Amino acid sequence: MTEPAVGRRSGGRDAAVWAAAAAVLMFVAIIGGFFIAPEDREGEIQRLLYLHVPLAVMSLGAFLVACVAGILYLRRREDRYDEVVTVSIAIGLLFVVLTIISGSIWARGFWGTWWRWEDPRLVTYLIIALIYGAFFVLRSSTDESRRGRFSAVYSIVAFAAVPVSFYAVRAARDTVHPVALDSDGLQIDSGIFFWLLVSQVAVIVLFVALLKLELLQRRTDRDLRRLRVLLEDGA
Amino acid sequence: MSGAPSAARQYRALVLKDLRLELRTRETLIAMVLFVVIAMVILQFGFGTRETDLTRFAGGLLWVPLAFAAVLGVGRSYVAEREQRVLDGLLVAPVSRFVLLLSRATAIVGYLLAVEIVAVPLLGVFFVKGPYWGDVGWIFLACLLADIGIGVLGTLVASMAVFTRARELVMPVVFLPLLVPVVIAAAGATHAVVGQNDMAQYRGYCLFLAGFAVLFGLVAYATFDAVFDD
Numbered sequence: 001m002t003e004p005a006v007g008r009r010s011g012g013r014d015a016a017v018w019a020a021a022a023a024v025l026m027f028v029a030i031i032g033g034f035f036i037a038p039e040d041r042e043g044e045i046q047r048l049l050y051l052h053v054p055l056a057v058m059s060l061g062a063f064l065v066a067c068v069a070g071i072l073y074l075r076r077r078e079d080r081y082d083e084v085v086t087v088s089i090a091i092g093l094l095f096v097v098l099t100i101i102s103g104s105i106w107a108r109g110f111w112g113t114w115w116r117w118e119d120p121r122l123v124t125y126l127i128i129a130l131i132y133g134a135f136f137v138l139r140s141s142t143d144e145s146r147r148g149r150f151s152a153v154y155s156i157v158a159f160a161a162v163p164v165s166f167y168a169v170r171a172a173r174d175t176v177h178p179v180a181l182d183s184d185g186l187q188i189d190s191g192i193f194f195w196l197l198v199s200q201v202a203v204i205v206l207f208v209a210l211l212k213l214e215l216l217q218r219r220t221d222r223d224l225r226r227l228r229v230l231l232e233d234g235a
Numbered sequence: 236m237s238g239a240p241s242a243a244r245q246y247r248a249l250v251l252k253d254l255r256l257e258l259r260t261r262e263t264l265i266a267m268v269l270f271v272v273i274a275m276v277i278l279q280f281g282f283g284t285r286e287t288d289l290t291r292f293a294g295g296l297l298w299v300p301l302a303f304a305a306v307l308g309v310g311r312s313y314v315a316e317r318e319q320r321v322l323d324g325l326l327v328a329p330v331s332r333f334v335l336l337l338s339r340a341t342a343i344v345g346y347l348l349a350v351e352i353v354a355v356p357l358l359g360v361f362f363v364k365g366p367y368w369g370d371v372g373w374i375f376l377a378c379l380l381a382d383i384g385i386g387v388l389g390t391l392v393a394s395m396a397v398f399t400r401a402r403e404l405v406m407p408v409v410f411l412p413l414l415v416p417v418v419i420a421a422a423g424a425t426h427a428v429v430g431q432n433d434m435a436q437y438r439g440y441c442l443f444l445a446g447f448a449v450l451f452g453l454v455a456y457a458t459f460d461a462v463f464d465d
Contacts, residue, residue, distance in 0.1 A: 095360055127415050138405055141399035149461050150462070156457075232269075
């Protein structure tokens with residue numbers, strides 16, 4: 001018996017649950033971070049922290065997922081891993097861009113300038129954005145027979161470049177980036193830390209929801225193409 | 236009947252093939268050297284100053300042209316393979332992919348060192364007005380370490396870019412962002428020697444460059460097979 005060209009996708013309900021959870025958690029995190037969390041000595045501008053830090057952390061998480069999926073693709077050559085590589089990098093890149101924008105707004109509010117080259121993390125995120133932006137140039141310029149392999153290889157190379165870029169930029173400049181956690185322990189108020197944690201969980205769930213929705217959309221797109229071919233053959 | 240030649244002989248033959256090809260045509264090296272000199276001159280005018288002492292920018296004045304020249308050289312290194320289908324022959328030959336990677340990286344390091352033999356003294360003549368010539372050996376050591384990283388990573392990236400449609404565009408867009416850490420460390424090492432005479436900082440940058448070469452050597456070793464796995 002052949003597999004039906006189009007059928008009910010069990011992933012649809014799963015993605016909807018994650019999307020709903022992400023919406024609720026993001027709403028709670030934004031309300032909590034922007035209206036309930038205690039004010040820091042930096043003033044209201046510090047509230048950007050509740051978006052900036054979780055997005056920065058999760059962008060690296062997304063690139064890690066892409067790297068692992070890339071390794072799995074090279075070992076098993078299954079297209080689903082190639083899709084995870086591409087979608088994870090796309091979401092991670094979006095998060096990096098949002099990190100840079102929120103960091104730049106914060107710098108304007110705190111230092112009075114949109115950009116400081118002495119801030120090693122912001123500079124590193126700019127380099128990371130360029131590295132992962134290049135992924136799409138490589139991918140779109142590669143033919144289908146090699147696309148999966150090259151994407152997987154690049155996801156591994158790019159992820160190896162992330163800590164290297166962090167270290168290189170940090171070694172070259174005196175850091176001016178505020179630090180929440182150092183060797184002396186937590187440097188922020190426990191109320192702020194709590195809402196930061198809520199925001200982090202919300203952004204992680206948002207990443208999973210976006211990943212699942214995009215993968216579902218791609219599968220649906222494939223199904224529709226297959227259906228069109230079947231209909232054309234039937235006609 | 237003897238079997239396939241040893242890996243060392245294959246490596247030697249492939250490196251000699253690349254170097255001999257370059258010595259006969261002189262296409263890439265001359266273009267790279269000219270490119271570096273032109274870039275240095277443009278940078279000087281780009282600063283908008285006619286100062287004779289630009290020691291404080293020495294690292295950038297050397298490594299910005301070298302990074303772009305590296306992209307040029309690495310991209311060009313696959314032209315013969317692509318245009319004359321040499322790569323097809325190499326891939327069906329009983330040569331391990333690792334030997335292919337190593338030989339190509341060695342040839343690229345050779346090209347870059349040849350360019351640096353011109354660029355490093357030129358930096359002293361054009362831009363540095365303090366003590367310089369006694370430190371040239373230290374600068375070349377940093378160059379060598381940086382070149383190894385560039386050679387290994389460049390070979391991996393170029394081996395993918397050569398199969399893409401817009402390869403002339405893909406190569407710089409993909410390779411340059413990955414090179415940023417090398418440029419930071421190599422320029423830092425150059426500046427530490429020329430501008431500050433801070434050997435502790437110089438050693439730190441050189442260690443970083445060596446670490447970069449080792450890390451991407453391992454990444455390239457682990458992934459290079461997959462690039463040619465047609």
